[in-house]
Amino acid sequence: MTRPSSIDQLPEEVRTEIGRLRTLGWTIDQILEQLRTLLDQAPSRSAVGRHLQKLDKLTVYIGRAQRLAESVVQKLGDAPESRSGRLNIELMQSGILDLLLRAADAEDGEVSPLGSAKEAALMAKALADLARARQSDADVTLRLKRELAAEMEKKLRQVETEATAQAMTPADVLERVRALYRGEA
Numbered sequence: 184m185t186r187p188s189s190i191d192q193l194p195e196e197v198r199t200e201i202g203r204l205r206t207l208g209w210t211i212d213q214i215l216e217q218l219r220t221l222l223d224q225a226p227s228r229s230a231v232g233r234h235l236q237k238l239d240k241l242t243v244y245i246g247r248a249q250r251l252a253e254s255v256v257q258k259l260g261d262a263p264e265s266r267s268g269r270l271n272i273e274l275m276q277s278g279i280l281d282l283l284l285r286a287a288d289a290e291d292g293e294v295s296p297l298g299s300a301k302e303a304a305l306m307a308k309a310l311a312d313l314a315r316a317r318q319s320d321a322d323v324t325l326r327l328k329r330e331l332a333a334e335m336e337k338k339l340r341q342v343e344t345e346a347t348a349q350a351m352t353p354a355d356v357l358e359r360v361r362a363l364y365r366g367e368a
Contacts, residue, residue, distance in 0.1 A: 189226040190234040278306045338363050
């Protein structure tokens with residue numbers, strides 16, 4: 184296992200400040216100067232540079248992942264059925280981000296878009312399994328709705344036949360239909 188970098192050993196608040204300053208467009212030298220005012224022993228310029236390279240690469244990958252997730256969510260729309268789909272996308276995005284963060288901490292300092300190929304493949308398989316389960320659930324729900332609609336159609340035809348044969352008033356027909364929907368007939 185590799186030794187944590189001098190930046191990784193800094194307090195969380197300092198690392199957060201480095202990221203915030205970079206987001207504001209500060210250069211390596213400007214950030215290093217700020218670190219010298221905050222810390223007794225500032226990290227080296229090269230350590231700050233490596234850390235900022237990692238942050239910059241992660242920012243690019245995170246941006247891509249967010250744009251992809253936003254695109255998919257827009258296509259899903261606001262239908263209630265899409266909520267679980269959106270949750271799965273967010274979970275997948277979170278998993279990929281975790282892989283990216285771990286890849287960024289790798290010894291060689293290079294950030295791979297997928298980190299561990301094995302972990303990414305397992306994540307993709309899990310997402311595919313979830314999609315199949317959701318589709319199966321949707322198929323069963325649709326089948327049950329169709330069966331219920333067919334059953335109700337049959338009962339409504341019976342009410343229509345009774346109404347014609349017995350010369351029922353519209354109020355009687357309406358009450359008979361309501362009884363059907365309550366499951367009383």
